[in-house]
Amino acid sequence: MQTYHIAVLKGDGIGPEIVEQAMKALKQAGQKFGFAIEFQEALLGGCAIDQTGVPLPQETVDICKAADSTLLGAVGGPKWDSQPGSNRPEKGLLGIRSALGLFANLRPAIIFPELRSASPLKEEIIGDNLNVLIVRELTGGIYFGERGRCTENGVEAAYDTEKYSVPEIERIVRVAFQMAMKRSKKLCSVDKANVLESSRLWRATVERLSNDYPEVAVSHLYVDNCAMQLVRNPKQFDVIVTSNMFGDILSDEASMISGSIGMLASASLSAGKSGLYEPIHGSAPDIAGTGKANPLATILSGAMMLRYSLDQPEAADAVETAVSAALKKGRTCDIAAQNLPVLNCTEMGDLVCSLI
Numbered sequence: 001m002q003t004y005h006i007a008v009l010k011g012d013g014i015g016p017e018i019v020e021q022a023m024k025a026l027k028q029a030g031q032k033f034g035f036a037i038e039f040q041e042a043l044l045g046g047c048a049i050d051q052t053g054v055p056l057p058q059e060t061v062d063i064c065k066a067a068d069s070t071l072l073g074a075v076g077g078p079k080w081d082s083q084p085g086s087n088r089p090e091k092g093l094l095g096i097r098s099a100l101g102l103f104a105n106l107r108p109a110i111i112f113p114e115l116r117s118a119s120p121l122k123e124e125i126i127g128d129n130l131n132v133l134i135v136r137e138l139t140g141g142i143y144f145g146e147r148g149r150c151t152e153n154g155v156e157a158a159y160d161t162e163k164y165s166v167p168e169i170e171r172i173v174r175v176a177f178q179m180a181m182k183r184s185k186k187l188c189s190v191d192k193a194n195v196l197e198s199s200r201l202w203r204a205t206v207e208r209l210s211n212d213y214p215e216v217a218v219s220h221l222y223v224d225n226c227a228m229q230l231v232r233n234p235k236q237f238d239v240i241v242t243s244n245m246f247g248d249i250l251s252d253e254a255s256m257i258s259g260s261i262g263m264l265a266s267a268s269l270s271a272g273k274s275g276l277y278e279p280i281h282g283s284a285p286d287i288a289g290t291g292k293a294n295p296l297a298t299i300l301s302g303a304m305m306l307r308y309s310l311d312q313p314e315a316a317d318a319v320e321t322a323v324s325a326a327l328k329k330g331r332t333c334d335i336a337a338q339n340l341p342v343l344n345c346t347e348m349g350d351l352v353c354s355l356i
């Protein structure tokens, strides 16, 4: 029987509670589809600072690098807010992303039909099954470019630089084309090519690569227009690919459309097959230990792992279908519905497992 080795970084706050549910769901999917999963836990974030003095121990990096894939909860909390910037839990997060060479961030914005009323958009705008995938470049662009402060003619100034090389653009755009091929073969590339030179190179590279994916219908949008279109007519999108900063902003906007932070999964991929899978929300210290945490974003991150890193698309479908079915039977309190029982984190995890 195929056995997958998964590194597990539960992290802080609600991290351990929600990751526990995702581990159960992955095990259950394995039982149903004939593969085994072995988990190895490692420390990241505040819990790592408490036990080792640093947010990202080398042992954690080694465990994640040796694993087939990594599942992460969330890190941080008020307990570590007084730590110096270089030793905060978030440093561990940035550190593990860079140690694993994760250059592609995949953020699906999905609205399950059962949760349509949670969206701030009108139901006729979101339609029946909104499912947009934003592919964001994660290790280049303005967040990593040359920056500095200077004085010009006696006036203080600061600058940041957006720079992308062709290989950097090619590798993220190829990921997006491959995702589009697995979905509805529609890709929208977002840039600001009317103003930025780096965007003109981005657009030309997308155009050139589109020759390798003749089945995919490619369109281009300026980022300001895309921000408008996401709330005006989000159904027009399937896969969106964009740079680091534009993706940062657009993926948060797209997340808001779904209306419930406890439902949104994400994946970060490297050149190899492994990757890091995590919910988009934080460690929610305000509800940690109360059983109120919604584990579905983490369970859905596990489904993404099954699809993108473990090549188990049927198991991924089964987990996603089980989540959808669970929403008809019970809800955690963040997405409570009048006519359905309120479940705690463990009960929701058990319900999903029973439906896989």
Ligand code: NAD
Pocket (backbone or CB within 6 Å): 014, 018, 073, 074, 075, 076, 077, 078, 090, 093, 261, 262, 278, 280, 281, 282, 283, 284, 285, 286, 287, 292, 293, 294, 295, 297, 334
């Ligand atoms: P948050 O996402 O943790 O919480 C925002 C709000 O959403 C809170 O009211 C919280 O209770 C609620 N919430 C979040 N996840 C939920 C879930 N699964 N179920 C039910 N409710 C949920 O954001 P924050 O409060 O700004 O940050 C808290 C801590 O998390 C901070 O230390 C921050 O640095 C850290 N953080 C970590 C990550 C990460 O690990 N990737 C991301 C964002 C924030």
